[in-house]
Amino acid sequence: MPHDHLCVSLVPLFNHLAIEDQMRIEKLVHHRIVQKGDIIFAPDQEPQLTLIARGQMKVYRLANNGREQLLRIVQPGDFEGDHFLFGVANDNLFGQALQTTEICLLTQKDFKNLLETYPPLALQLMTLNAEKTHQLEQQTQFLSMEKIEERLAYYLCNLSRASDSLYVTIPMKMKELATFLGTSPETLSRKLKLLQQEGLIERDQKTIKILDFEGLEDY
Numbered sequence: 001m002p003h004d005h006l007c008v009s010l011v012p013l014f015n016h017l018a019i020e021d022q023m024r025i026e027k028l029v030h031h032r033i034v035q036k037g038d039i040i041f042a043p044d045q046e047p048q049l050t051l052i053a054r055g056q057m058k059v060y061r062l063a064n065n066g067r068e069q070l071l072r073i074v075q076p077g078d079f080e081g082d083h084f085l086f087g088v089a090n091d092n093l094f095g096q097a098l099q100t101t102e103i104c105l106l107t108q109k110d111f112k113n114l115l116e117t118y119p120p121l122a123l124q125l126m127t128l129n130a131e132k133t134h135q136l137e138q139q140t141q142f143l144s145m146e147k148i149e150e151r152l153a154y155y156l157c158n159l160s161r162a163s164d165s166l167y168v169t170i171p172m173k174m175k176e177l178a179t180f181l182g183t184s185p186e187t188l189s190r191k192l193k194l195l196q197q198e199g200l201i202e203r204d205q206k207t208i209k210i211l212d213f214e215g216l217e218d219y
Contacts, residue, residue: 007031007053007104010077017118025114029104040095040103047084047108052076055101058176061092070179073098073172085111098172149191151181153219156201160210170206 008014008025015022029051034040040057041050050057057074074080074095084090085108106114145151155177159168170177178188195201200216202209210216 007051007102010053011051011079021118028110028114029106032103032105034097034101034103036097036099036101038097038101040097040101041081041090042094043090043092045090047090048081049079049085049106049111050074050081050095051079051104051106053102053104055103056098056172057095057101057103058098058172059093059095060179061094068179070176073176075171082111084108098176148181148183148187149194150219151183152188152191153195153200153216155181156195156208156210157213157217159208160213166210166213168208168210170208174206 007029008022009019014025017025031053034055041048052074054076056076057080059071059074059080060068061071063069071093080095145154156168159170160166172180174188175185178185181188183191192201192203195216196203198215200210200212202211
């Protein structure tokens, strides 16, 4: 397999290593293709590190009323499940494919051996997990906002900052975004129209043009 197609070369956790080391790690990885809607990991499964090579995976938990609470969308090059490999119990966390997705899996034993063989991985892992924690803190912050339009404006401003552009593309389905923002698809649609009517954005399906960034930020 050419090194530019190595699963591990797509992931920031591993792609800083020498190509020879990446090829050794690749031999430990189990490749799978999963279809849209397939459950990739669940509380009753053995701990594993899930790397996303292509496609998308949503990570969610179930509330007491049985409704999904979306935590994040895992994109190509990202990973999930490392904390389970260190003994954290998965009581209520699920990963589900949002489209046909290529995943690469590392077992708990192989992952621990890698950390012993390549000590810099531990530091890289801490750095990436700090970024994840920051993202969760951001979500907690906007879920504390009372109005849905405030959450939506906050989310769009963050997308704009991340892409350094006033043109942004929502990286998930509207149903997923609604769950992420803690509302319903119908309410989300109304709030998008509200922001359009106020001259803050223009919308073409999932593509948003921010017309007034400062006005959106004022929300």
